[in-house]
Structures are given as C-alpha cells and as structure tokens.
Amino acid sequence: MLAERAARVRSRMADVGVDVLLLSVGPDLPYLTGYEAMPLERLTMLVLPRDGEATLVVPGLEAPRVTERPDVFGLRPWGETEDPIGIVASLVGPAASVAIGDHTWARFVLDLQGALPAARFSKASLVTGPLRAVKDDAEVEALRRAALAVDRIAAELQAGEIPLVGCSEADVSADLGRRIVAEGHQHVNFAIVAAGANAASPHHEAGHRVIERGDVVLCDFGGTMLDDEGVGYCSDITRCVHVGEPPAELAEAYAVLYEAQRAAVAAAVVGTPCEQVDAAARRVIAEAGYGDRFMHRTGHGIGVEEHEDPYIVAGNATSLEPGHAFSIEPGIYIPGRFGLRLEDIVVAADKGPDELNLADHGLAVVDA
Numbered sequence: 001m002l003a004e005r006a007a008r009v010r011s012r013m014a015d016v017g018v019d020v021l022l023l024s025v026g027p028d029l030p031y032l033t034g035y036e037a038m039p040l041e042r043l044t045m046l047v048l049p050r051d052g053e054a055t056l057v058v059p060g061l062e063a064p065r066v067t068e069r070p071d072v073f074g075l076r077p078w079g080e081t082e083d084p085i086g087i088v089a090s091l092v093g094p095a096a097s098v099a100i101g102d103h104t105w106a107r108f109v110l111d112l113q114g115a116l117p118a119a120r121f122s123k124a125s126l127v128t129g130p131l132r133a134v135k136d137d138a139e140v141e142a143l144r145r146a147a148l149a150v151d152r153i154a155a156e157l158q159a160g161e162i163p164l165v166g167c168s169e170a171d172v173s174a175d176l177g178r179r180i181v182a183e184g185h186q187h188v189n190f191a192i193v194a195a196g197a198n199a200a201s202p203h204h205e206a207g208h209r210v211i212e213r214g215d216v217v218l219c220d221f222g223g224t225m226l227d228d229e230g231v232g233y234c235s236d237i238t239r240c241v242h243v244g245e246p247p248a249e250l251a252e253a254y255a256v257l258y259e260a261q262r263a264a265v266a267a268a269v270v271g272t273p274c275e276q277v278d279a280a281a282r283r284v285i286a287e288a289g290y291g292d293r294f295m296h297r298t299g300h301g302i303g304v305e306e307h308e309d310p311y312i313v314a315g316n317a318t319s320l321e322p323g324h325a326f327s328i329e330p331g332i333y334i335p336g337r338f339g340l341r342l343e344d345i346v347v348a349a350d351k352g353p354d355e356l357n358l359a360d361h362g363l364a365v366v367d368a
C-alpha cells in the first residue's frame, strides 16, 4: 500500500511539475513511509525524486526506530559530525523544482535554500494535499477503528462511568487521555473538558474548575491510532453530558443542535459542495434564533492530520468526493451560561454518508 501511495505521489509530482519532494516533521512523512520524524534539531528528511529512488536521511541515533521499507525508501543514517543539509542537497542534485513539507522548521528550509540556490521551492501540500484528502478503503477502515475506540469512551461518559462531580476539568481530561491510549491509540491528540459556562469557549483549555451538579460537561477528545503499516489516523468526537436534569433553556438548545448536526450529516452526500453541508447545520441553528451563537465552521477534514482538507465552511465550493473524511461539529455557545457541541466523523461515500461515530447523540444525564 505504501509503495502504491508513493507511485500516486510521483504521478502527481509530474502533473504539477515538481522534481523532488522533501519531507520532515509533519504528517506527510508518516503518510508515505510509516515513520514519524522526531521534532529535533537533528534533521530527518525524506528525499523523494520524481524519477529515482527515495532516501530517508535520518540521525544515526534515530535509525533503530525506522521500520525499513526497501520498496519505498533507502536509509541514509548520518553521524554526529556529518552535515545533513549537505547530504540532502547532494541527493537533490540539480533539481529545479523542490516541494518541501509544510511543517518543516524554518531553520532547515532556510539552510536548504542556501545550499540549493538554483532550486524553486514550493509547499509539499501542493502534491500531497489532494491525495491525502481522498481516503482509500483501508484508510476509511483505519479511521473507523479509531472512531469506534473513542465511541466506547463516549459511551462510558454517557453511562456515568467516568467520575465528574468533584473532579476538576483537568482531572477528567487526564482520565479521558488514559482511556484514549487504553483503547488502542498510539497517542492522545487532545482532550477538551469544559464545564458549565466554560463550555461557551469552543477550545477551552481544561483547568482547575471543579465540576458540580447542574453543570453541562462538554468533552471533545481524540488521538492517533496506527494502522498495520505504522501510519497514524486520527479520531475526534464531542459529546456533552449534564450532571442532573438540564434546565429547559439548555435542553431546548441541545434539541436544536441535535437537529442541526443530523441535518448536516444527511447533507454530506457525494457531489454536494462543502459549503452546503455547513449551511445545512447553520440554517437549523439560525432558524431557532441561535445564529450568532454558532461562530465556527461546521467541520474539518481528518486523516493522518487532525485538521486537513476538506474544510466544511462557507466559501468552500469543493464538492464532496467518495473518500472525503471530515467532522460535522456544529455548536451553540451562550457566553456566561453554557456551551454545547456535537461532533462525529463522516465519510462521503457512493452509498450515502458513512457515519464512523455511532455513540448516542443525545444529551446524556448523569448523576455523578
């Protein structure tokens, strides 16, 4: 599968006129090699020429971590006194057009530009973006495994099995993180826990606020799970629970949110522009009078990166294709009172929207 992926990348390099692809930290490298670069001052870089063999230039002390894939790349470990920029530059040779990973540190980009004065640099996403946005069947299954893992945690939350009352948001966030790993993820990407009025801030950082009876608790969490080739795929889910019976105002807002989220999922059919999926959620929320309380886009693509193309947002006229995987996560945020969000990952498919998350979509009432 990785070898086929490299072939697709090379054919797109030909289409867009890129001679060499250079990948370091960030999601493109694991997407192509199953290896994730350490974010270090010692350079790791895949040099992938359009014609010719790819080489992974890696610090010697990191080389034992690399699972060798001779069908995809050769390995060039470098010793402590060698110059990795010079090694990469000599592998690039006289190439005119170089595409470099979007997340590559400026210190390496600038040094490489100095070492390759004749080369024209562009972003690697020019090559990899459209390929990564459309998932093949194996990628969809990898995303589904990750989604089902966080669904199990959501079900524990909804069943009242995760202690809330008397715990701080940070305690619950740490608990979610342990469960994310216990459910088979390689690492935790985030675990937002926001209680009561804190939930009105969409990306609230879990803090010392202690959860009490009468609080709504918004939990938005996800991690990265490895597939059999060592490529990591992300999960991302949001569920809200209420400690004790919710007040009418909150229950009514949740009913609107639920309807909006379901409408956007139903709208996520192949051929529909992303902006219309966003509009489907926004219309329901606006008609109920909460239009200005939903101030973020409806969703983001997801894959080896937590947020990637396609974005489900006004102004994105890209039509959904089979294999596009993305979140549908409308929210209603009432400053000083409460916030609500409901998020699933959905894949556009010929049969209709393929919902990866199946955890109950209601506002669960818990008593502890």
Ligand code: ZN
Pocket (backbone or CB within 6 Å): 203
């Ligand atoms: Zn977010």
Ligand code: ZN
Pocket (backbone or CB within 6 Å): 220, 221, 236, 237, 238, 329, 343
């Ligand atoms: Zn999320």
Ligand code: ZN
Pocket (backbone or CB within 6 Å): 236, 300, 327, 329, 343
């Ligand atoms: Zn999300």
